[in-house]
Amino acid sequence: MKIKSIFQNITIKRANLFTILFIFLLTMIFVTLLVDEMYKDYERALQQSSLVKSDTFSDSKKLEQNKKKLKALLVKTVLAIMTLSFILFGVFLGFNTLFNKLLQRDTQTFLDFFKKAVDHDEAINPNTIFFQDFKDMVGYANEMVSKINEQKKSLKELNLGLEERVKKKTAALLEINKNLEEEKTFSQDLLNAQKEFLRYTVHETNTPLSVILTSIELYLMKHPKDRQLSKIEAAVKNIFSIYDDLSYLVKKDQIEYKKTVINLNNFLNSRIDFFTEVAEFSKIHFNFISPDEELYIYFNETKLQRVVDNTLTNAIKYTLPGENVYIKLVKVGAYVEFIVSSRSKIIKDTDKVFEAYYREEKSRDGFGLGLGLVKSICEEENIEVSVTSSDKLTTFSYKFKIMGD
Known part of the structure; x- marks a missing residue:
């Protein structure tokens, strides 16, 4: 070795x-x-x-x-x-x-x-070599040096070109970044202005709406209800529902919505009473199937109202004229299901129906914000949601945890 x-x-x-x-x-x-x-x-x-x-x-x-x-x-x-x-x-x-x-x-x-x-990059002089074998090697070595020199020159030129292009690209990116920053600032200012406008609009809308509803109630105490007044009342209640959605959207990131004990039976009865005039004006009737026992949940009342109101107004909007909207509370173990069913046109894509701004019927009024708002609340509060639709019945279901179980 x-x-x-x-x-x-x-x-x-x-x-x-x-x-x-x-x-x-x-x-x-x-x-x-x-x-x-x-x-x-x-x-x-x-x-x-x-x-x-x-x-x-x-x-x-x-x-x-x-x-x-x-x-x-x-x-x-x-x-x-x-x-x-x-x-x-x-x-x-x-x-x-x-x-x-x-x-x-x-x-x-x-x-x-x-x-x-x-x-x-010096080459070898063949005349300084004695042996022929080494002279042959000199030829290969000099050729190698020549090719390496050519590649070095090419790489140098390429590097210079790349450096120039990188400089130009960097300058262009800096310009784009500057423009993006300006656009971002403008967009943020615009968004802030929009929020301020919405906040001001929501605040200023509440008073006239309340005055209109109060005036209608006072008028009905002295006069019989007629069709024109029913139209006004239904329209005002629709506006009130939109107002409540906007109010929630404006305030949801600024205030804490605390939970309280809510009697779900009584709460649904109150919201059904509120929208009964709107439903009857659209030739639709509510059919509330209330359970024998009182069901309580621990939830925020504002959020629950947004879920219930948007589901009911959606049912009123898409239920076929002359049909009933069935509202049920069904206890399932430690949960209670809030179910709204009616006969309407088939929902082609039940997965997209909760997406913001999505409307299957483009001719219908609205922005498609209501059910998107419902979905965000359900995700925040871990509420299980399901939608089924056929030519016979379209059903929206929400599963809440019962308080005390």
Whole structure:
């Protein structure tokens, strides 16, 4: 594992050193083996010469001289081989060093090029490279630099264009924002003026309406009721209902509507009596089915009146002439259902009927605010509402929590 790590991080200089050491080692091994073989041949020659029998002193002397000559020849041969080996090694080392220097120079050129490429866009001069393989690489490297330069220029131009466009867009958005702020201020002022107008109108309308109703009641005490007076009374009561809606809308965010104990039977009777004249003028009759027991709820009287009045006026407006409007209170467990049913045209979209300004019959008078107001009150007070409609009967149902259960 350690050897593998060394070779993974090896440099050209280290590789060159390892190569020289390896070749030197091989040369020494080769010389050692060659000298050893020659020495063995020398020993064999001496043994053969010693086996030759000679009785004469001259032959013995001659043999000794031959041994010396042979040994001297061996030493000369060994020295010659070693010298030749070192000369060859030196020549190889010279060529290897030359080529390695050229290789290192070419490699260093590429290393310097890539170091400078981060901040500078200089190309490599092919004439400074020795090896053809590196010259080919120079072509690719210079082409890469050229393309990078083109892309840098394109990006720079694009950035300049984007900056200019961003500035223009920012200026346009600032202008739009300024206009929106002005429009918002104008709208808020207009809304405040509208609220003030409604508040003033509601306040000023109450007195003449009360005077008209009181005058009608005083007149009826002394004179019999006629059709024209019934028309006036019905119209005034309709206006009173609209007035109460507007009054609630104006005040609902400014005052707290406190809850009280309400006898639902008596409350419905009073509201039915109030709208009876309006219903009869439209040739419609109320039929109130009251339970045997008194039912009490803990609710705000103003909010309850808006729910009841708008449901009754809606029934009067859309019930077919000559039909009855059935009003029932039905106890269901811990709840009491306030149900208003009558025969009218089928409501095509019962989900939208409570939306503000929605009217299925555009020819009818009104703004479609009443049932929208009813829905908001029911959502605030967690009143369960349901609407069903068929060719026989249209029913509005409200489920209130009974007090004490």
